[in-house]
Amino acid sequence: MTTTSARLLEHPPREEIRLEQVLHALADPMRLHVVRHLAALASGEEATCSEIDLAVTKSTSTHHFRVLREAGVIWQIYRGTAKMNRLRREDLDELFPSLLATVLDADAAQRCRLSDGP
Amino acid sequence: MTTTSARLLEHPPREEIRLEQVLHALADPMRLHVVRHLAALASGEEATCSEIDLAVTKSTSTHHFRVLREAGVIWQIYRGTAKMNRLRREDLDELFPSLLATVLDADAAQRCRLSDGP
DNA sequence: GTCAAACTACGACGTTCGTCGTACGATTAG
């Protein structure tokens, strides 16, 4: 079956997204890794939880995805046995213009700096 | 005496400032309040700890200022019995261009949104 | 039906966080 399935996940509506929570969600290397991965996808593309390789157990991974979802950073839906993830780019850009891009740039700059340097 | 006094405070050098720590430092309402206050000062101006009114005890206030300093967000020096605070604007802008401004804008937008709304 | 894959729920664990209060140190004003 080409299921357009079922189980629901709670997402904060746009107007309930809070800057502090977003910053907190982004202030963790694991979660920043996820966001970086999702940001690299073409607009509208999705990734499963498991294809984003975090070096932790699945329970921990689930936990981090939930933090991102509850902060309003990502959107998650079930698709068969998999759970698909997308950035909530438009909501974030509307609320906090260029915040996401700036943080991702900062992250890229830092990674570059740390790997180039000694 | 017009003392140019004494006690030293540890600050991370620019190249040791980490994005995750900066985001974590900014992901707290109290600390965001401090940063907002300092950002409103003219460049080079300073504020004491006590003139930035946090609704917490002095120990807690000290704690938050230290988190900001150790993350590399602010610069602190003793001046007599007072401790002066400045944003490390140049260091942050050099490492993470426009991050600070974007976060402050996001904060302003959110405050505006939340006070206008119901 | 059975089985495997993908993710969750729940409880545990040690750590960090935000807060407080009390006691203390440094500096300046008299």
Next chain:
DNA sequence: CTAATCGTACGACGAACGTCGTAGTTTGAC
């Protein structure tokens, strides 16, 4: 000197965090 001001150090506390492991549930394939 004394006193007042400003901030610190330390210990406490409950809450939240990041991690794990085990025992599930839901789905799709056979």
